[in-house]
Amino acid sequence: MSLIAVLGTVETGLIFGLVALGVYLSFRILQFPDLTVDGSFPLGAAVSAVLIVGAGVNPFLATGVACVAGAAAGLMTAWLNVRLKILHLLASILTMIALYSINLRIMGRPNIALLGETTVFTPLDALGVSTYVAVPAALFVLVVAAKLAMDWFLNSEVGLAMRATGANARMARAQGINTNFYTLLGMAISNALVALAGALFAQSQGAADVTMGVGVIVVGLAAVIGGEAVILPRTIFLATLACVTGSLLYRLAVALALNAEFIGLKAQDLNLITALLVAAAMVLPSVRAPVKRALKGDKRIVGPLK
Amino acid sequence: MIELQDLRVTFGRGTPMETPALRGISLAIPTGQFVTVIGSNGAGKTTLLNVLSGETPLDSGHVLIDGTDVTPWPTHRRAELVARVFQDPMTGSCANLTIAENLGLAGARGRFRRFRPAVGKTLREEARGRVARLGLGLEDRLDDPMELLSGGQRQAVSLLMATMNPMKILLLDEHTAALDPKIGAFVVGLTRDVVGERQLTTLMVTHSMRQALDVGERTVMLHEGQVVLDVSGDERKGLTVEDLLHMFEKVRGQELDDDALLLG
Numbered sequence: 001m002s003l004i005a006v007l008g009t010v011e012t013g014l015i016f017g018l019v020a021l022g023v024y025l026s027f028r029i030l031q032f033p034d035l036t037v038d039g040s041f042p043l044g045a046a047v048s049a050v051l052i053v054g055a056g057v058n059p060f061l062a063t064g065v066a067c068v069a070g071a072a073a074g075l076m077t078a079w080l081n082v083r084l085k086i087l088h089l090l091a092s093i094l095t096m097i098a099l100y101s102i103n104l105r106i107m108g109r110p111n112i113a114l115l116g117e118t119t120v121f122t123p124l125d126a127l128g129v130s131t132y133v134a135v136p137a138a139l140f141v142l143v144v145a146a147k148l149a150m151d152w153f154l155n156s157e158v159g160l161a162m163r164a165t166g167a168n169a170r171m172a173r174a175q176g177i178n179t180n181f182y183t184l185l186g187m188a189i190s191n192a193l194v195a196l197a198g199a200l201f202a203q204s205q206g207a208a209d210v211t212m213g214v215g216v217i218v219v220g221l222a223a224v225i226g227g228e229a230v231i232l233p234r235t236i237f238l239a240t241l242a243c244v245t246g247s248l249l250y251r252l253a254v255a256l257a258l259n260a261e262f263i264g265l266k267a268q269d270l271n272l273i274t275a276l277l278v279a280a281a282m283v284l285p286s287v288r289a290p291v292k293r294a295l296k297g298d299k300r301i302v303g304p305l306k
Numbered sequence: 307m308i309e310l311q312d313l314r315v316t317f318g319r320g321t322p323m324e325t326p327a328l329r330g331i332s333l334a335i336p337t338g339q340f341v342t343v344i345g346s347n348g349a350g351k352t353t354l355l356n357v358l359s360g361e362t363p364l365d366s367g368h369v370l371i372d373g374t375d376v377t378p379w380p381t382h383r384r385a386e387l388v389a390r391v392f393q394d395p396m397t398g399s400c401a402n403l404t405i406a407e408n409l410g411l412a413g414a415r416g417r418f419r420r421f422r423p424a425v426g427k428t429l430r431e432e433a434r435g436r437v438a439r440l441g442l443g444l445e446d447r448l449d450d451p452m453e454l455l456s457g458g459q460r461q462a463v464s465l466l467m468a469t470m471n472p473m474k475i476l477l478l479d480e481h482t483a484a485l486d487p488k489i490g491a492f493v494v495g496l497t498r499d500v501v502g503e504r505q506l507t508t509l510m511v512t513h514s515m516r517q518a519l520d521v522g523e524r525t526v527m528l529h530e531g532q533v534v535l536d537v538s539g540d541e542r543k544g545l546t547v548e549d550l551l552h553m554f555e556k557v558r559g560q561e562l563d564d565d566a567l568l569l570g
Contacts (some may be wrong), residue, residue, distance in 0.1 A: 155421070157421070167403065171397055172411075176386060
């Protein structure tokens with residue numbers, strides 16, 4: 001792998017680090033399996049692309065609007081769940097499907113090229129550093145800031161109430177926590193982060209495409225679960241660190257797998273590799289203990305995994 | 307003053323499984339009174355607590371707290387006035403949050419939650435002080451997740467959590483039933499101390515007739531969703547568990563007689 005390829009991988013890994021933080025918030029904090037992200041990721045891309053190309057809006061403003069649109073998508077899913085009492089998974093699938101049409105409507109066509117447009121990365125040109133280095137560096141700063149902001153938020157009174165909402169809703173209500181409100185808020189923040197990632201991805205890759213959201217949830221999950229397998233999430237700080245690390249490791253693993261000629265994998269095998277990685281990461285924690293015991297020479301029968 | 311006016315709840319209304327849970331319960335609990343509630347399974351004890359906390363909606367009737375009709379208030383809003391310890395030690399606290407974080411959650415009950423660290427210096431100090439008084443050595447484990455604690459320790463912390471902020475009524479839902487007798491007795495002792503010291507208006511549901519008479523100053527017996535016994539003062543002092551059992555049998559016996567009549 002060339003250095004440029006590695007930096008490109010890191011760039012994508014960092015952008016999907018934002019997705020991982022969003023998925024962590026819905027999946028782990030709120031215990032809300034949210035597939036909306038497959039729609040809110042391209043939604044962020046679509047909104048920012050249309051505003052930049054079609055309306056000539058400042059790219060930072062366009063990216064901000066993309067976040068708001070993502071938040072609205074998250075609110076929709078949460079509202080379907082808490083108000084209309086639709087099962088969380090189904091509610092998110094409904095929003096995801098609806099967003100496919102909405103994204104097409106927003107863009108007016110299946111894809112919009114952003115090559116040569118002024119994007120949030122354009123100001124980096126003035127630094128005189130190659131964009132291959134400048135863009136990942138800037139994204140690194142952004143993702144670290146997002147991670148630290150998330151840490152601070154989840155340790156605040158409001159964030160703690162959100163964690164209680166996901167962990168033990170009945171107890172949360174007994175402590176005066178409006179669990180519906182916190183579900184709505186958490187889902188909005190989660191999907192705003194994912195839409196931000198979508199907007200940044202479109203601007204760094206040079207195009208927004210209506211199909212770019214397919215499998216984003218699985219990639220996000222791969223990052224969250226894979227990260228937890230590498231870094232034990234004992235505190236919020238470690239948990240969010242695990243998300244970002246997981247995202248980077250996932251991208252590197254995929255890039256290495258695709259680049260290793262002898263394995264014979266091609267780009268079209270990406271989703272298969274992702275599914276295998278997620279399955280492996282999910283089984284890992286339950287395999288780890290029996291294997292450790294076996295290695296220590298424990299004679300106890302290794303029980304079933306789970 | 308807590309006023310319960312003709313509370314009626316029916317589960318599964320309009321289905322073959324229709325069960326009346328509360329059939330017109332009226333009670334007035336003066337401020338500072340400690341009431342124990344007994345009754346067999348299905349008597350409506352837990353439903354009564356769920357109605358007070360707002361978890362179970364009423365078919366009819368009213369719940370008044372200090373003159374305010376809180377009947378339409380959802381659970382989280384009622385939490386300003388109502389504190390609760392659950393039967394299951396797992397329900398009363400968050401397993402994956404630390405002791406300090408759980409106390410932080412409880413310390414914000416009844417007020418607006420802000421964007422500031424939930425476990426700050428002040429809270430940590432207060433939490434340490436309160437937990438130390440339990441005498442369980444938990445004051446050095448404030449950053450341990452709740453799941454590392456035993457059931458009894460969790461119930462003791464749940465009681466601390468419930469009584470951290472002011473409330474109008476404390477609901478205890480068989481909070482010692484899931485514990486072994488020794489730890490159960492410890493938690494009952496703790497309950498007495500906390501309630502007595504702060505003169506809390508308390509409604510404690512229990513399975514144990516012994517406990518119902520030993521603790522508190524008034525005992526209410528529920529049967530099939532109705533109040534069948536309400537004793538306090540000297541009348542209660544003279545009561546023994548045997549008397550209570552006898553009354554219990556009598557209530558059930560009458561029912562049987564009624565049935566016998568109907569069938570005959």
